Amino acid sequence: MSFRTFESAHIGGGIHHATVKSAALHRRADISFYVPSGVTSEKLPLVILLHGVYGSHWAWLYKGRAHEVLDRLIQEENLPPMMLAMPSDGLWGDGSGYAPHSDADYAAWIVNEVPEAAAEIDPRCKDAPRFISGLSMGGYGALRLGLLHPKKFVAISAHSSITHVTQMQGFVEESLAEFDLTGTDPLAVIDCAKLTARLPHLRFDCGSEDVLIEHNRTLHRDLQAAGIPHVYEEFFGGHTWDYWHEHLADTLRFFKACLSL
Template sequence: MSKILIVAFLIGLVSFKAAGQVDTLEVYSAAMDKKLKVAVTLPDGYDSNRDILYPTVYVLHGGSGQFSDWHQKITAPGLLSQLANQYGFILVTPGVGPSSYYYDSPKMDSVKYETYITKELIPEIDRKYRTIARREARAITGLSMGGHGAITLSAKHPDLFIAAGSMSGVMNIDTRKWKVGEDFAALRRKQQYAMLGEINYEAPFSEYTAVGLVERIKENGISLLIDCGTDDFLIETNRQMHQMLLENGIPHEYTERPGAHTWEYWTKALPFHMLFIHQVFEGVK
């Protein structure tokens, strides 16, 4: 590694660690027999106020991302720490496989991220930190692939989450609804087949995709926030999900505003998600 790259790498580490009180952990997954990194952002005063328990929000990264994305790629440095302080949240940003969509593959033992998040990571965070370990004080949101993860995990596990959000989320993994080039669409479809095998891309949709979980969402009463930029390549999947929720009489917040599939958009979106989640938490006290 060149001296320039070493310096750049060290600068990145310093900027990541300096952004408030952030712990970096390695959490072992028995389901996949591997360790995965996760960053935990704590509000100021966490160490000094030993009697206080805190709500927790899981913030998921997108495809080909990693656990540190929300700290290193966001266009407002230190935003997670600011939001943790503003609302008194513990913010958890886990890392998962690059195109895993946060589900359990029926074909690959190395892709069991639903099990990891719900049965391994959450219990470990609740054990290690002073969380309010109840659904009424736990929420989940994410961008792109992470939006898909947040909506699907909350739909399948309403005992764990009171609210869920999606920013530019993959609400339907059917690449025919994505505004992307054929090469990219074909690559994603190939990856999906390797992990899932043959699934139904037409209604009734597979439960491996967010639009296939509308009936579960209708039953579980989770508070939902979905937003997407009008220039995003996933806008049609978000409009499809919005329409299906409306047709089923499912209360939810839905927003379209100018923007594309960019960190500038997600940086602006995250504070709205934290405010929404805060209001849900306040409403169940």
């Protein structure tokens, strides 16, 4: 895949911003990247981080300080260097849900085009292990897309996740009818998990004070009932950036562990 246009800037400290012409979205879209310093390996694992409603490509970088978490774990816990790709969701309404709409395929943007854009920034991630994570709507995107494309991702880890697109109605202005979703893939995370026996390694967590806690507990129980291996954790906290900044470390530790499996 090649982009008709690709504009990028390295603003220092390993941070890159890019704007690309997306064939899946039929318009330009933005991605932030972070490449840690001192990488000597030939392959650089790629972590795609998906933001929630109202946000964009800058959210994980500047509100979640994801690069600071990554650097700390590299220095203090011998985490292997990983590249972070933090795309916008395509900027439809208050949030696209990372799903195919009739006018743009927000799923293909994430699954197919974002990794290609990352390889333009650093070719070492092209054939390296790939992971996906996200928060809230981005947690839904990470879970759903990771489960629907099990050969694309080694592991999935999500935070404070919506577990069915209908739960978007508690957050966004647009009605579900306005989403005009297309395709035949399931919209419930649990139904996506039942499609194939060989799934990526799977974990998710939620804060005990989070508005989405019961949805996450239900998903955990449903996965248990279906015999689908996964890790589910609850921590104290709400639907906040403090929570996501803190527990991104759990995601990165999980991804490290999956590299050796």
